[in-house]
Amino acid sequence: MAKEVMSGWTRVGNVSRGVSSVIRECIFGVLRVGPIPNHIAFIMDGNRRYDKKQNPGGAAVSGGHDAAFWALVAMVMYCYELGVKYVTAYAFSIDNFKRKSEDVQILMDSMLRKFDLLEKVAIHFAIRVHFAGNLGPFNNEFRVSAMKLMEATAGYSNSLLTICVAYTSRDEILHAIEESCEQKCIDHVREINSDGDHIIKLMDLEKNMYMAVAPDPDIIIRTEGENRLSNFLLWQSCGSHLCSMSVLWPEIELWNLVLAILNFQKHKPYLERKKKEKQV
């Protein structure tokens, strides 16, 4: 484990100093000529295959999740440097509970080990951390650690890292509907806002979404080559540029991110045109 932590910090160190930092600033300078996305979301797929690659024929060591964490830290740092204010990562889906219990436990343990490290990174870069999802199924230690991390970074407002855990978009929408319905039914009983049939509005649902803390993502990046949303940000992805790349998540690098942003910039004029049409 110590070896992995050292390897992770080495990766972070390489990100933050040296020639690579200078080259990166040049690349970012070029990217900034075009529109920079405000919000990038990641579906971090491929951890298991990465783990199998590293341990061929052996049992899963960490499920690739430790390496996945460092990949996320690197991406968050790149986004922060580039000026992307919001980053969202799909860390754990409610559907993942369907997996083998030992796999689920490996993932939970991996996440729990990373909270302190994540807090250090977040404080260093003044990034607020938010957990989106239903933390109910997790044990008390996990919930307490997540709350502590959110509280420790609550004061930062420049950048936001949202980590989706025990999350699916349908569950998020269901939660928003439940909250909205409950409110409207209470209003009905109290004879408040009883304005007829159309009492539920879009904004009622949107304000009750777990992801109400951030604007809709400009780009959703999925690794491991799959081309589906897998119940992630369905509501928020209406106008998002979808980018699928074959690299495994723990192996994602700067140039993957740069290409995704360049692709986004290429398609942006179409989206801008559509937005202007709306304003007419």
Add this chain to the structure above:
Amino acid sequence: MLSLRVAIPAANTLIPTKTKPKPGLVVQTGWNQTDLFSSLPKRYDYKLQAATTGLTDGRASVEDKEVELPAGLSRELMPKHVAVIMDGNGRWARQRGLPTSAGHEAGVKSLREMVELCCQWGIQVLTVFAFSSENWIRPKVEVNFLLSLFERALESEMESFQRSGIRISVIGDSSKLPASLLSLINKVEETTKNNTRLQLIVAVSYSGKYDVVQACRSIVERAKDGQIQLADIDEGLIEQELETNCTEYPYPDLLIRTSGELRVSNFLLWQLAYTELFFTQELWPDFGKEEFVEALSSYQQRQRRFGGRHS
């Protein structure tokens, strides 16, 4: 974003030049090809071909003969529900120096071909994004033109749908549609409701978010009436209230979007949770059998995990 792909009646049927029938490939259609979507003015210089059918009488149902699939496709792995965002008609027309309406007419040809292929290959539901709720902001003249085209096409093709065993369903916010069109939609839906060969769902004035909002409103009304308790609200209840409750297979297995745009644009939001996405650079009027085979082939090679993991 999208406009209606409907036809202006004309004499001959348009046959796409790039998808000539292969020797030995059995092609059975359930309708008279001179009826359906037949409407291009001759000045566009498309290759025209009068088509005949194998029907013995106007009421004959579609032959159930198995159609040979293109090489590489497996009938067992065919998606039950395919959804399509038919993008690119306007660009297609501009590239050729033609008016936008020509692009829509060419788009109708593609839709027709796709409906036919779906019937042949055992796809049970085809949902097409014909008119988005966001399209209402387009100039009124254009919107009125599109809606009247849709109305005329529905009227002229109703009998064809009936003969070919195609069930038509229309989803979307009907409150803004003209009364005559609404009445016709109801009539077509009623007339074709027992057809089972293919269900063609046309999304008109539709938005995925609107679909969820209206489902939510229905649920609130039922809760206020005491039909359900708030604790009864679950994903199953939401699914029942969505507009796609008109079909046995509300969740598309495959979504195809043409014209190179990589986004879902507020189409079937809830329903797309596990849908395989296929994006192609082809503009919709250029999307034919070859491109559809490519999309289906890509789909059939994918591993669908639904959040789980293959052991």
